Amino acid sequence: MAKHHPSNDLLMEYAAGSLPIAQAACISAHLSYCDRCRRTYDQLQTVGGTMLERLEPVPVSEALLDTVLARLEDPAPLAYSGQTEASEIPGLLERLINKDFGQLVWKRVTRALSVSYLSTGDMQHEFALLRIAAGGRIPEHTHGGNEMTLVLEGGFSDGRDSYHPGDFIFRSSDDTHAPVALDGEDCICLTVLDAPLRFTSWQHRWLNPFLKLRAG
Amino acid sequence: MVENKSGDESDSGRNSGKWAVPTGRRTDEWSECLVLIGNSNDRASFTRFFRHFAPLIKAFALAGSSLSAAHADELVQEVMLKVWQKASGFNPEKAAASTWIYTIARNCRTDMFRRLQKFDTPLAADDLNIELEGEEPFTVLHTRRGSDRIKDLMGQLPPDQAQILAKVYMEGKSHSEAAAELDLPLGTVKSRVRLAIQKLQVQMDRQ
Numbered sequence: 001m002a003k004h005h006p007s008n009d010l011l012m013e014y015a016a017g018s019l020p021i022a023q024a025a026c027i028s029a030h031l032s033y034c035d036r037c038r039r040t041y042d043q044l045q046t047v048g049g050t051m052l053e054r055l056e057p058v059p060v061s062e063a064l065l066d067t068v069l070a071r072l073e074d075p076a077p078l079a080y081s082g083q084t085e086a087s088e089i090p091g092l093l094e095r096l097i098n099k100d101f102g103q104l105v106w107k108r109v110t111r112a113l114s115v116s117y118l119s120t121g122d123m124q125h126e127f128a129l130l131r132i133a134a135g136g137r138i139p140e141h142t143h144g145g146n147e148m149t150l151v152l153e154g155g156f157s158d159g160r161d162s163y164h165p166g167d168f169i170f171r172s173s174d175d176t177h178a179p180v181a182l183d184g185e186d187c188i189c190l191t192v193l194d195a196p197l198r199f200t201s202w203q204h205r206w207l208n209p210f211l212k213l214r215a216g
Numbered sequence: 217m218v219e220n221k222s223g224d225e226s227d228s229g230r231n232s233g234k235w236a237v238p239t240g241r242r243t244d245e246w247s248e249c250l251v252l253i254g255n256s257n258d259r260a261s262f263t264r265f266f267r268h269f270a271p272l273i274k275a276f277a278l279a280g281s282s283l284s285a286a287h288a289d290e291l292v293q294e295v296m297l298k299v300w301q302k303a304s305g306f307n308p309e310k311a312a313a314s315t316w317i318y319t320i321a322r323n324c325r326t327d328m329f330r331r332l333q334k335f336d337t338p339l340a341a342d343d344l345n346i347e348l349e350g351e352e353p354f355t356v357l358h359t360r361r362g363s364d365r366i367k368d369l370m371g372q373l374p375p376d377q378a379q380i381l382a383k384v385y386m387e388g389k390s391h392s393e394a395a396a397e398l399d400l401p402l403g404t405v406k407s408r409v410r411l412a413i414q415k416l417q418v419q420m421d422r423q
Contacts, residue, residue, distance in 0.1 A: 009391060016388060018389055024344055045318065051370070057274075095338075096338065121338065
């Protein structure tokens with residue numbers, strides 16, 4: 001059961017459909033792990049339903065009703081059928097990945113850290129999987145913007161706390177951290193960034209010019 | 217001082233009373249109607265459902281002048297067709313008809329915005345919906361109670377909080393967009409949202 005959750009603010013924006021798609025996908029993936037947030041989300045949607053009910057109705061023409069009635073027997077568009085079988089990976093990600101983690105193209109950033117970029121179409125956000133080798137450390141870094149992280153496999157610790165599958169972490173630009181993967185297995189996380197990360201230690205700062213945001 | 221931007225003239229002077237007075241009727245009438253549509257493809261029930269909800273969906277589409285009248289009608293059409301196609305999956309134990317159709321309308325509108333902006337994505341808004349099977353009856357009951365409570369408490373929200381929720385839910389604005397449009401600091405918007413969530417006791421089931 002996840003211990004770290006998105007704020008109510010984020011859940012509300014998600015429930016109202018106003019989050020950018022990459023961030024919404026990350027929240028959605030967290031909800032597939034977390035009953036508690038799903039209940040909150042249900043209630044936040046009820047707020048939307050209640051507001052809809054109370055809107056001042058705007059008249060709709062009879063012709064529109066006729067058009068809709070005439071189209072009722074149109075075949076329904078094919079829909080993605082949700083989670084396939086008993087998978088550990090949230091269905092949505094499975095769909096974006098289209099294979100398992102091992103088959104993705106991983107790009108090495110440091111000895112302990114590799115990254116694989118996924119495409120959501122969101123031009124403001126990078127949507128990527130990070131793989132941190134068991135026990136490996138990501139050099140201390142900060143961000144020019146916000147970072148969402150969702151642990152998918154393994155776990156990591158950042159000195160404040162430790163994080164396990166399903167845990168969701170939101171960091172703003174002024175946070176500096178140096179996550180260390182837990183021993184025993186590689187840690188795989190989903191991250192959503194709106195600005196590239198910046199290494200802060202002198203040993204790694206030379207990498208910064210190479211760390212462009214890969215949005216899209 | 218605050219302009220309501222929903223673009224149709226019936227809007228003026230409706231800031232606090234932004235919504236019509238609730239009928240006092242439980243939405244159960246519409247949930248039953250939806251069940252009839254789902255179970256027996258009942259066109260008469262669908263027509264009744266359409267007459268009630270289509271004008272609300274149109275109001276939703278026009279909120280914040282985000283869509284033209286033609287696109288608003290297109291949205292109504294899309295939403296109502298989805299209602300017909302998805303009605304058999306509606307579970308009245310889990311959600312009220314209004315919440316169910318809100319989710320459909322929200323997703324259709326998001327997809328329409330993206331289409332209009334030629335935004336290319338492999339994900340439809342629907343793909344992000346989490347539908348879980350076999351939730352515990354207790355959880356369902358709990359959710360349902362929470363929902364009833366929210367409906368009751370909604371009418372008691374102070375206008376400044378209700379106004380922000382309207383921006384967020386009906387116009388699909390992010391908190392920072394709402395702040396910019398209402399000319400308020402983001403912190404004020406966030407604290408009103410927080411107060412509203414407390415008032416509606418959304419958190420009651422969380423701890």
